[in-house]
Amino acid sequence: MxxxxxxxxxxxxxxxxxxxxxxxxxxxxxxxxxxxxxxxxLEDGTVEALVQGTPDQVDHMLEWLRRGPPxxxxxxxxxxxxxxxxxYGRFEQL
Numbered sequence: 001m002x003x004x005x006x007x008x009x010x011x012x013x014x015x016x017x018x019x020x021x022x023x024x025x026x027x028x029x030x031x032x033x034x035x036x037x038x039x040x041x042l043e044d045g046t047v048e049a050l051v052q053g054t055p056d057q058v059d060h061m062l063e064w065l066r067r068g069p070p071x072x073x074x075x076x077x078x079x080x081x082x083x084x085x086x087x088y089g090r091f092e093q094l
């Protein structure tokens with residue numbers, strides 16, 4: 001087994017992303033892809049997430065976050081690479 005590098009990306013998702021099952025669907029997709037981290041609603045109507053995994057896993061998750069579940073309308077996806085030694089054991093909804 002190779003020791004693939006781990007990327008951590010902080011994501012802010014804007015649009016119609018609350019009240020449409022976005023967080024629940026994000027957790028399901030994260031589990032399918034094998035990424036770790038978290039997702040939560042913010043008071044300003046956005047959704048915030050932290051995604052951690054191999055570069056390929058993170059890229060696939062970001063691609064999905066740009067679309068979201070069918071009822072969502074993603075207007076903007078803002079990403080920021082994080083440099084951290086912290087490793088998450090699972091992906092959860094906060």
